[in-house]
Amino acid sequence: xxxxxxxxxxxxxxxxxxxxxxxxxxxxxxxxxxxxxxxxxxxxxxxxxxxxxxxxxxxxxxxxxxxxxxxxxxxxxxxxxxxxxxxxxxxxxxxxxxxxxxxxxxxxxxxxxxxxxxxx
Numbered sequence: 001x002x003x004x005x006x007x008x009x010x011x012x013x014x015x016x017x018x019x020x021x022x023x024x025x026x027x028x029x030x031x032x033x034x035x036x037x038x039x040x041x042x043x044x045x046x047x048x049x050x051x052x053x054x055x056x057x058x059x060x061x062x063x064x065x066x067x068x069x070x071x072x073x074x075x076x077x078x079x080x081x082x083x084x085x086x087x088x089x090x091x092x093x094x095x096x097x098x099x100x101x102x103x104x105x106x107x108x109x110x111x112x113x114x115x116x117x118x119x120x
Contacts, residue, residue: 016064020064021062021064023062024062024063024064025061025062026062027062027071028059028060028061028062028063029060029062031059031060031071031074031075031078031080032060034078034080035060035078038078040078042056042057045074045077048077049070049073049074049076049077050073051070051073051074055070056074059071059074071084072084
């Protein structure tokens with residue numbers, strides 16, 4: 001059985017697009033501020049989220065090598081899981097209604113789903 005492994009070197013902060021790095025840093029900062037506002041010590045927060053303190057430290061700094069499940073669990077513990085669930089909510093999207101008008105998707109240069117690609 002093969003396991004999916006991610007090369008953490010490839011996911012370093014300098015290899016990600018700047019908006020992704022900025023978004024993760026912002027999320028980490030907001031998680032840290034929410035924890036502090038609730039007066040939850042790092043040891044208690046890590047215990048509640050079933051992670052160690054080093055992982056919480058990485059999350060609060062927006063580390064891209066931490067699993068999305070760990071981020072989601074921390075948001076759940078803080079009572080902020082709805083923010084996570086709304087990330088891909090198409091009814092709350094800031095993109096225009098049509099896919100072709102969304103610069104974020106067109107910037108990826110992905111082929112359209114209707115395009116037939118044939119093997120040579």
